Every structure is written in structure tokens, then in C-alpha cells.
Amino acid sequence: MTVIPDYLEQIQRDLEASVEELEKTFPFAQALFTEQDGISMYVSGKDIGIASQPPRRGAVLSVYNGGTYAELATSDISPSNLKILVDRLKDRIKVERGSFPDPGNKWSGQFFSHCGEDPRSMANRDKLDHLQSMQERLSKMSPRIVSAPVRYGERVDRRIYVNRNKQLFQELINTVCVPVAIVSDGKSSKVYHAGNGIQGGFEIARISDAELAITVENAERLLTAKNVEPGIYDVVGGPALAGVIAHEAFGHGVESDMFLKKRAMAARFIDKSVASDIVNLIDNPALTGQSGSYFFDDEGYPATETRILENGVLRRVLTDQLSAMRLGIPRTANGRRESYANKVYTRMSNSYFGPGAQTVEEMISSVEYGLYMPDGSNGMEDPKSWGIQVESPYAVEIRRGKLTNIVYSPVVITGFVPELLNSITMIGKTVGFMGLGTCQKGHKEQVKVAIGGPALKMKARVG
Amino acid sequence: MLDAIRSTLGRDKRISGWTILEHTRDSYQIYTSLKRQEAIRAVSQKRWKITIFSPLPGQTELVGQTDFELVEGEQRLDRRLEMAIEQARLHGNPPFKLPSPGAQYPDFDDSDPDIRDRPWDTLGILNDAIEESVDRESNIELASSELFLDELRHRLLTSSGLDLHLEKSHVTWDVCLLYNKAGSETEFWEMKTRPGARYLDVKSDISRFAGYARDAAPAIVPRSGNCPVVLTGDHLFVLLQYFLHHSSASAKYNNSSLFSPGKPVLPDTPRGDPLTLFSNALHPGGIFSYRFDGEGSPGDRIPIIENGNLSGFWGTSQYSEYLNLPTTGSFANFEIPAGKVSWDDLFKSDDRVILVLQFSTFDPQPVAGNYLGEIRVGYEFRKDGSVVPLRGGSVTGNVVDGMLDCRFCSELDTFYGYHGPRGIRFERAQIAGD
Numbered sequence: 001m002t003v004i005p006d007y008l009e010q011i012q013r014d015l016e017a018s019v020e021e022l023e024k025t026f027p028f029a030q031a032l033f034t035e036q037d038g039i040s041m042y043v044s045g046k047d048i049g050i051a052s053q054p055p056r057r058g059a060v061l062s063v064y065n066g067g068t069y070a071e072l073a074t075s076d077i078s079p080s081n082l083k084i085l086v087d088r089l090k091d092r093i094k095v096e097r098g099s100f101p102d103p104g105n106k107w108s109g110q111f112f113s114h115c116g117e118d119p120r121s122m123a124n125r126d127k128l129d130h131l132q133s134m135q136e137r138l139s140k141m142s143p144r145i146v147s148a149p150v151r152y153g154e155r156v157d158r159r160i161y162v163n164r165n166k167q168l169f170q171e172l173i174n175t176v177c178v179p180v181a182i183v184s185d186g187k188s189s190k191v192y193h194a195g196n197g198i199q200g201g202f203e204i205a206r207i208s209d210a211e212l213a214i215t216v217e218n219a220e221r222l223l224t225a226k227n228v229e230p231g232i233y234d235v236v237g238g239p240a241l242a243g244v245i246a247h248e249a250f251g252h253g254v255e256s257d258m259f260l261k262k263r264a265m266a267a268r269f270i271d272k273s274v275a276s277d278i279v280n281l282i283d284n285p286a287l288t289g290q291s292g293s294y295f296f297d298d299e300g301y302p303a304t305e306t307r308i309l310e311n312g313v314l315r316r317v318l319t320d321q322l323s324a325m326r327l328g329i330p331r332t333a334n335g336r337r338e339s340y341a342n343k344v345y346t347r348m349s350n351s352y353f354g355p356g357a358q359t360v361e362e363m364i365s366s367v368e369y370g371l372y373m374p375d376g377s378n379g380m381e382d383p384k385s386w387g388i389q390v391e392s393p394y395a396v397e398i399r400r401g402k403l404t405n406i407v408y409s410p411v412v413i414t415g416f417v418p419e420l421l422n423s424i425t426m427i428g429k430t431v432g433f434m435g436l437g438t439c440q441k442g443h444k445e446q447v448k449v450a451i452g453g454p455a456l457k458m459k460a461r462v463g
Numbered sequence: 464m465l466d467a468i469r470s471t472l473g474r475d476k477r478i479s480g481w482t483i484l485e486h487t488r489d490s491y492q493i494y495t496s497l498k499r500q501e502a503i504r505a506v507s508q509k510r511w512k513i514t515i516f517s518p519l520p521g522q523t524e525l526v527g528q529t530d531f532e533l534v535e536g537e538q539r540l541d542r543r544l545e546m547a548i549e550q551a552r553l554h555g556n557p558p559f560k561l562p563s564p565g566a567q568y569p570d571f572d573d574s575d576p577d578i579r580d581r582p583w584d585t586l587g588i589l590n591d592a593i594e595e596s597v598d599r600e601s602n603i604e605l606a607s608s609e610l611f612l613d614e615l616r617h618r619l620l621t622s623s624g625l626d627l628h629l630e631k632s633h634v635t636w637d638v639c640l641l642y643n644k645a646g647s648e649t650e651f652w653e654m655k656t657r658p659g660a661r662y663l664d665v666k667s668d669i670s671r672f673a674g675y676a677r678d679a680a681p682a683i684v685p686r687s688g689n690c691p692v693v694l695t696g697d698h699l700f701v702l703l704q705y706f707l708h709h710s711s712a713s714a715k716y717n718n719s720s721l722f723s724p725g726k727p728v729l730p731d732t733p734r735g736d737p738l739t740l741f742s743n744a745l746h747p748g749g750i751f752s753y754r755f756d757g758e759g760s761p762g763d764r765i766p767i768i769e770n771g772n773l774s775g776f777w778g779t780s781q782y783s784e785y786l787n788l789p790t791t792g793s794f795a796n797f798e799i800p801a802g803k804v805s806w807d808d809l810f811k812s813d814d815r816v817i818l819v820l821q822f823s824t825f826d827p828q829p830v831a832g833n834y835l836g837e838i839r840v841g842y843e844f845r846k847d848g849s850v851v852p853l854r855g856g857s858v859t860g861n862v863v864d865g866m867l868d869c870r871f872c873s874e875l876d877t878f879y880g881y882h883g884p885r886g887i888r889f890e891r892a893q894i895a896g897d
Contacts, residue, residue: 007538039550044717048554052531052547058508069502075509076535128553147719182719182830187730188863189721191830222831227859230687230895261496261606262641263650322501341506343494380824380837384641384650385679387855389823389837410828412835414857414895442637443654463687463835463857463895 002112004169008033008160011059011077012169015162018061018082023164025090026063027100032298033059033077033160034340038119038173041128043135044149050128053155058340061085066098069322073341101321104300108167111295114288115173115201119154122202127152130205131177137209138179141216144223146189147182152205157448159298166300174198174291174448176436177205179212181219190222190409192393197291197435197450218394225394225409230463234370234398235413236363236455239432241376241392243451246281246351247439249388249417252381254308254316255334255346256323264383269314275421280354281309283318285333291435292349292449299335299344306332308351312421320346338445345441353453356427363426363457365401371462372396372403373411376434376451386417395462413460420460428454464535468511469620471540477548478622479526480516480561482758485509485618491582493590495608510534514758515544516558517551525555559784562759563623569745569762571754574630575659578612585660586612589634596669597640603673606639606650612660625759632659633750640669642676649679651840653821655697656879662748675820675840682854685817685843685896692858692892693809693818698825700881703797705862706740708829710767711794712778716785719830722773729771734868735890737771741798742791748877749796760792799883802871809872809888810844817894818842818886819858832862856896865889 004012015031022029035057042049060073061082070093072085119127131150139148154175161168176197183190194215198204237245258264266274275281285294285303296302299321306316319327320335323346336347364372373392380389390413397406413420433452440446465485472481490506510532517527529551531543577585589610597605613633620626639652651672657663694702706728714720722728728738744753744762753762758780766774776788783790810816822836841853868891871884 047713047717048556050529050550050553052529052550054510054512054532055534057534068500069504071502071504073504073506073508075507078536124550124553147717149717184721187721188832189719189830191828227893230857230893261639262604262648263606263639263652341490341508343492343502343504378824378826382823382837382839384648384652385854387823387837387839389857391835410833410835410859412837412857412859412895414837414855416855442652444635444637461856461895463859463893 004110008158008169012160012162012167014077014079014082015059015160016167018086019162019164021086022061022063022089026065026095028064028103030062030163030299031059032337032340034158036155036157038153038155039124040153041131042149042151043131044147045135045139056339060340061089063089063093064101065093066096066100099325101325103163103165106165107302111170113172113199113293116203117201119173119175119202127202134179134207134212138181138212138216141213142183142220144183144185144220145181145216146184149180151178152176161296161298161300163300168296168300170295172199172294173201175200175202175204177207178436179207179215181216183219183223185223188223190219192219192222195436199289199291199293221407222394222409225407228395228408228411228462232459233462234367234457235460235462236360236367236370236372236398236457237376238374238455239453240434241373241390242353242453242456243434244376244379244390245420246353246453247348247449247451248379248381248390249420250281251283251348251351253383253386253417254318255348256317256319256327256329257346258383259317260323260326265386266314266317266383272314273312274314274418275309275312276424277312278356278427279309279312279421279424280307282307282354283334283348283351285349287350290350290433290450294349297333297335298337301331301333301335303333318346318348320344336447338447342445345445347441347447348439348449350433350450352431352433352451353427353456355429355431355454358426358428360428360455363428363455364398364403366426366457367398367401370398371408372398388413388415388417388420412463414463415461420458423459424456426457428456430454464537465511467540468513468533471544472515475544477517478515479518480622482514482561483620484512484757486512487616488613490611490613491586492609492611493586495590495605498594498605515547515551517548519552519555522555524557526558527551527553527555557785559781561621561623561780562625562790564625566761568627568754571745571752571762572630573632573658573747573752574614575632575661577660578632579614579630582612582614586610589660589663589665592665593669596666600669600673602642602644603676604641604643606641609637611635619755619759621759627755627759629754634660634663636663638672640672640676642680644680647680649676651676651679656750658748658750658752678852679840679854682852684855685838685853685894687894687896689891689893690814691812691816691888691890693816693886693888695818695886696820697879698822699883699887700797700879701825702827702834702862704827704829705832706768707794710773710776712776712782712786712788715776716782724773724775726773727771728768728773729863729867731867733771733866736802736869736871738768738866739770739800740768741766742777742794743798743882744792744795746796746798746877746882749880749882751795751880753795756793760790762795763792764798765791796880796882799871801873801875802884804870804872806872806874806885809870809886812846814846816844817853817858818844827862834862835859856894858892858894860889860892865892
């Protein structure tokens with residue numbers, strides 16, 4: 001479908017009328033509508049669960065009074081209720097003197113993301129059959145598998161943004177598929193998963209038996225994994241680990257709403273070197289097919305690439321409308337809301353390290369003693385102090401340039417961000433993305449993102 | 464809308480059973496940054512989560528099931544229902560019975576009148592108290608405060624005849640304090656959610672948080688090695704997820720539980736305090752307390768683990784019936800009885816004990832029990848009596864290994880979905896630091 005449905009056109013007109021009415025009182029008003037649909041499927045040996053995605057349907061009317069945003073968000077988007085909300089804002093919020101957001105250049109349009117296999121044109125029966133077949137094959141790959149659930153989700157996210165210069169609609173289709181292997185030796189259980197998330201279609205669920213076999217192999221390796229001896233290691237990290245570093249260790253620290261709160265050490269490092277001169281870091285919502293992609297952000301700003309680190313130097317930071325206005329810095333397309341019910345913050349989209357010149361094999365062969373961490377799982381930002389927590393499900397020992405059979409799990413990298421980024425000496429040629437996760441601001445406000453990068457060779461404290 | 468949904472479900476012969484959970488949320492929010500009000504927001508939401516059961520044509524032993532949600536103003540109810548029936552009939556699970564009328568429901572009301580009846584006033588009072596408390600602290604600044612007051616109303620209707628009501632309140636507070644002295648800048652950040660304004664003591668919290676922000680300035684990275692670690696606060700709720708997973712009827716049914724009724728939950732005999740654990744839906748300060756759960760089972764206090772042995776699996780109707788077990792309802796708050804040693808005694812040792820007040824993030828793996836986290840706020844208690852603030856470095860371990868040699872303190876506290884000993888000491892965890 002590449003035409004905006006009638007009911008959404010009507011909602012857009014209602015929001016335009018609300019904004020127009022609000023701007024009779026306030027110098028700046030805007031509105032955002034969100035809704036989603038789709039399906040999620042959970043298939044295990046005995047149990048199947050199928051559910052619709054929650055609709056998260058509603059709208060937020062937002063005004064800026066010269067010092068504060070005042071917003072009313074509602075799931076009741078009837079014209080009569082929107083009028084009540086408009087009147088309430090006009091009655092209760094007083095305009096003050098101050099600067100007001102720039103509504104931007106005139107821009108209207110309807111945008112639709114692309115799919116390989118559009119899940120909406122496939123029968124749900126065919127999807128389920130495919131997942132059940134995958135689950136069955138996975139569960140038979142080892143006698144130590146006790147459970148092998150497969151999760152699949154497709155979500156169609158629709159957003160309408162309106163201010164006096166902009167009337168925008170976008171429809172984004174995101175899919176995820178995660179086959180999980182739970183293995184046990186009777187005393188303990190371990191779990192490992194494959195899969196990925198993309199902005200795309202059912203092609204995400206076309207996971208080969210070879211990939212499933214690697215998942216099982218990795219899960220089984222965890223049963224005999226040891227605790228790593230804490231220390232500083234030469235580490236070769238795969239794209240997923242690089243992605244967690246890009247996103248958690250550095251990306252959150254350049255979200256400029258944190259600058260306004262004096263919570264970002266990065267504010268002191270603009271145009272200064274913070275990483276080895278082979279390091280480039282990018283946030284780009286305009287990439288095709290990645291989980292964090294969009295055409296415009298939730299404040300109507302067009303998606304464009306932001307080159308955050310160039311040759312190790314911090315050049316640009318990410319902004320939303322308010323932080324860019326107050327800090328007097330250029331806008332980037334990073335003003336995002338979880339849904340109509342949430343506030344805008346500066347958020348990343350697809351954040352990743354730029355490519356380098358080496359292969360993973362060259363990196364591993366250059367290590368006398370160290371660790372190979374092909375995967376990354378989780379992490380947490382610390383923008384004020386630039387601390388790091390980057391987790392990986394396992395690490396493989398490297399000895400004299402070769403991988404051994406010794407596996408450590410779980411492993412975590414901690415340290416100081418510039419120290420870690422300055423220790424990067426080799427960067428892989430191929431950038432890979434991981435789009436399974438969502439990102440939070442602190443511990444709330446979830447938005448879809450992708451993280452990625454090429455493999456990196458660095459020095460890191462591992463525990 | 465509710466009547467329309469009920470009547471549409473009731474007249475469709477393809478539907479053998481249904482539940483409708485009506486959620487209403489009114490949220491009042493204020494965002495402050497460096498004494499400047501950044502935003503005020505009000506959010507009003509109403510939605511209906513519907514579960515339908517639909518027998519598969521020609522297969523009397525299997526019933527299809529699916530969930531879907533509707534929001535206000537839904538004009539396509541018939542179409543949504545057709546899609547849901549198609550979804551439900553894609554697969555079949557063995558049938559099970561939903562709770563029916565007759566059960567005794569606890570007299571449990573956790574709605575906060577200050578939030579329900581005067582939300583904006585309450586928000587203003589709390590916000591003023593936060594700013595005044597910060598003003599009393601030397602060299603401390605309020606980097607940001609995000610305060611949400613939520614009034615939640617749930618109504619559950621089922622085809623088995625239940626019609627139940629529940630009101631709850633939530634307060635969510637995301638706060639960051641800055642400490643600045645002689646050019647040294649540090650911060651303390653915390654987010655907490657509690658079931659009402661009365662469970663939030665902002666004056667005491669600000670005083671403690673200011674102390675943590677100041678202590679971050681001289682904090683050091685701990686030395687590497689193994690040592691006892693004491694965990695406390697909201698982390699205790701996530702620490703116990705391993706036991707929640709393995710004691711669930713759903714995990715047992717799906718073959719991913721290592722537990723068996725009456726058998727030890729740990730692979731060896733514990734050297735320290737054995738674990739006793741309840742699911743308590745009736746604890747007044749617990750964020751997961753309930754009068755009834757999502758399918759209408761009454762809230763209760765259920766023994767899960769007693770003296771290290773599994774008392775029984777917890778489960779909703781579906782999985783309990785599949786395993787021929789009594790239905791306990793959804794898991795609520797963790798409750799652990801008091802231990803024998805005092806909080807102060809948790810920090811005695813021949814070498815050092817590390818107290819972790821806050822990890823950067825802490826997500827123990829519920830199936831395997833592995834945990835790890837960077838120390839965001841910690842203290843090292845040394846044998847000479849000195850206490851050194853810590854920041855950085857990591858703690859790694861496995862909750863099963865930890866529980867094999869652990870101590871629960873005698874002082875009780877409530878954190879998020881946990882009520883029990885204020886601190887749990889694992890005798891051995893791995894520290895990666897300097």
C-alpha cells in the first residue's frame with residue numbers, strides 16, 4: 001500500500017485544524033499522531049502464541065509558550081475531544097516572552113518504507129508454518145536442547161506530523177525474527193539466540209540451517225564456559241559489539257538534551273580528539289532497511305546523516321528542536337518520541353562506526369594473547385563520566401594469533417570511553433548492523449534503533 | 464465502547480470464551496532541568512485488551528487463542544474481530560478454564576487519593592519539595608527531574624461471568640543530581656517507580672542521592688579479584704528473575720525449567736542461608752500487587768520456595784491446568800523473609816566487602832542466571848573499618864552460585880517488586896577493576 005488511507009487523511013486534517021487554532025494564541029504549535037498494527041508469533045514445541053501488536057493509537061497537541069512545552073496527549077482523537085484539548089491549552093497556558101522553535105521550510109509528503117517480502121501480502125498461515133518448521137529443525141539439532149522457541153514480530157508504524165509549514169505522513173514496517181536455543185546439562189541451562197531486526201519484510205525470517213546450527217553450537221559452548229580472569233586484554237570485537245560501543249558508550253553522550261542538563265562530558269570536547277584517528281562514528285536515520293530508519297523525526301525534521309566523529313574528532317552532536325534552539329546549534333533529525341503518549345527527547349537512530357581497511361582474520365592474527373567477542377548484547381550509557389558497560393554473551397580466547405577452544409562467559413567491558421576509543425588500532429572493512437533491540441532514555445522511553453559497525457581491534461578492561 | 468465489544472464477542476458463535484481488560488490511564492507529568500521547567504504534559508489513554516478463544520473447525524480438542532487491543536474511537540470493530548478469529552484459528556492449544564465467579568477477592572485498594580483526586584496539586588507539592596531539598600544541599604544542583612503521577616483503572620470482564628474493578632496509582636521519578644566543587648563535577652542518577660506518592664520520600668532520597676553524587680568525586684575503581692558482594696535496592700528484583708523463570712508453570716510446560724516440586728532449587732547444598740520465596744500480590748508497597756490478575760485469579764501470597772526446595776510452580780490458568788496444578792495467578796512481588804545477620808554485619812570480612820548500590824545497568828539472564836554490571840555507585844568496606852567509594856569496574860557472577868553461599872540481612876525493605884532483606888550478600892563474586 002502506498003497511499004495514505006482515508007481515515008488517516010481525515011486525522012491529518014483534524015490535526016491541521018487544531019494546530020491552526022492553537023497558533024491563534026501560541027507562536028508555535030505542532031501535533032503528532034501515531035498508530036501501529038501487525039502481529040507477533042511465538043512458537044515453541046508445545047506452545048504457540050499469536051497476538052496483534054498493540055495499536056498505540058493517539059495524538060499529542062504541543063505548544064511552546066516561550067519557556068516550556070505544554071502537551072496534551074490522548075487516545076481519543078475525535079474532533080470533539082481535540083477541540084476540548086485545544087481549548088484547555090488556550091485556557092491554561094500563558095504565552096511568555098522568549099525564543100520560539102522554527103517550524104522549518106514548507107514540506108509535505110507521504111513516505112513508505114520498502115519491504116522485500118511484504119508481510120501484509122502473505123497469509124499468516126504461511127508465516128506460522130515457516131516458523132514452526134524452523135522451530136522443529138532447531139529443536140532437533142542437539143540432544144541437549146531442552147527448548148527452542150522462535151519469536152517473530154512485524155509492526156507497521158504510522159505517524160503524521162503537522163505544524164504550520166509541514167504536513168507529513170510516514171509508514172514504516174519493521175520485522176524481527178529470533179530463534180532461541182536453550183540447552184541444559186541437567187544442572188544448568190544456557191541460552192543463545194540468532195536472528196535480527198530490520199525495516200523490511202518476512203525475509204528476516206529466512207534463517208538458514210547453518211545459522212541455526214551456529215546458534216546451537218554457541219549455546220552448547222556456554223555450558224563449559226569459564227569465568228574470564230579480570231584484566232586488560234587485546235580485544236577483537238565483532239560488528240554487534242562495535243555497535244553496542246557506538247550506541248551506549250558514545251552515542252548517548254552526544255545527545256544534546258543531556259548538554260542542556262549539564263550531564264554530558266562531550267560538551268567539553270567539541271572539535272577535539274576523543275578517539276584514534278581511524279575512528280568515524282555516524283548516526284543516520286536515512287539508511288534504507290535498518291531498524292532505526294525513518295523519513296522524518298517526530299518534530300518533522302527530514303532524516304539526514306550526522307557524522308559525529310570524523311577521524312577521531314568530535315564534530316557534530318545529535319539534537320532535537322528544544323536543545324538545538326537553546327544551545328544555538330544545528331538541528332539533526334533526532335527528535336523522537338516512543339509514541340504520542342511520550343515526550344520528545346534527543347535519540348539516536350542507526351548509529352555505527354564507519355569502515356576501515358582490515359579483515360577480522362587479520363585482526364585476530366595480530367593478537368598475541370587476547371579475546372575475540374563476536375557478539376554484543378547490552379550496555380549502558382554514562383554521558384557525564386563517560387564510563388562504559390558493554391556486555392557480550394561470550395568471548396573466545398586468542399593465543400598466538402589463533403582462536404582456541406576456550407570460551408569465557410559472561411563477559412563485560414568497562415572503562416573510560418576516550419581510553420577505549422583511542423585504543424582502537426584496526427577497523428574492519430565490512431559494516432554489519434544489529435536491529436533487534438530498542439533503546440531507552442535511562443530506563444524508559446523505548447524507540448527502535450539499529451547499531452553496528454565493522455569489527456574493531458582495541459584494548460579493554462574485561463571482567 | 465465496552466458494551467459494543469462485549470456484545471460483539473457474545474453474539475459470535477465462533478468464539479467459545481473471551482476476556483476484556485479495560486485499561487484507563489491518566490498521567491500528569493512535569494519535567495524540570497536546572498530549575499527551569501522544560502515541559503508539562505497530561506496523557507489520557509483508554510484501551511481494551513481482548514483475548515478470544517475459538518475452537519478449531521473439526522478439531523474439538525484444540526482451541527485457538529489470540530490477543531488484540533482496541534483504543535477509543537475504533538470504527539472497525541467487526542473487521543478487527545474477523546482478523547482476530549482468523550489469527551486465533553491459525554493454531555490450537557489444549558483448552559483450559561478461565562476463573563469463574565465465586566472466588567474470594569482480597570480487599571485491596573492501592574489507589575493514592577492524592578493522585579486520584581488532586582494530581583496537579585500533588586505534582587506541584589512533590590516538585591517543590593524536590594527543589595527545596597536540593598537547595599539545602601551544598602554544591603548540589605538539580606540537573607533534571609521528571610515526575611510522573613499515573614492513575615490507573617482496570618476493569619476485567621470475562622465470558623465466565625467475572626466483572627472486577629481495580630484502581631492503582633504509580634509515581635515514576637527520574638532524577639539526576641550534579642555535584643560541582645572546585646571544578647570536579649559528578650552526578651547521581653536514579654529512576655524509581657512506586658505505587659503512590661506516599662511511598663516516595665523525596666527529602667530523604669535527595670539527601671541520600673546528594674551524598675552519592677559527592678562520593679562519586681573521590682571514588683576509585685576496585686581492585687580485581689574475588690570477594691563478598693552485597694546487593695540492595697531495585698536490583699534485588701531483577702536478581703531473582705532466575706527463580707521466577709524456573710518456578711513458572713509456563714517454563715515447566717515448555718521444558719525450560721530446571722525445578723521440580725519438593726526438590727532443591729540449587730544444584731548443591733547451600734553453605735549459607737537457604738532461600739525461601741513467596742509471590743506476594745497483597746504487599747501494600749509492591750509495584751506488582753493486585754486484587755486480581757489479567758485473567759481474574761484473586762491476588763494472594765503464594766509460597767514458591769521454602770528452605771531451598773520448590774513448594775510449587777506459580778501459574779496462570781492455562782499452564783497450571785496443563786500440568787494439573789492449582790492456579791496461583793500471575794507472579795506478583797518477590798517476598799523473602801528476614802535473615803539472621805544485621806545489615807551492618809553484612810559488611811564484616813577478613814579482607815573487603817563490596818556494596819553495590821547501583822549498577823550502570825543490571826539485567827541478569829533469567830534462564831542461565833548469569834549477571835554482570837559496571838559499578839555506578841558502590842562502596843568498599845575494608846577490614847580496618849574504612850569505607851571507600853567506588854565507581855567503575857564490574858561485578859560478574861551467576862545467581863545460582865551466589866545463592867549457594869549467601870546471607871540475608873535481618874532488616875526488611877521494599878524495593879519496586881521486592882519485599883525482603885534490605886541486602887543480600889553473596890560470599891563470592893568476581894570483580895574486574897584495577
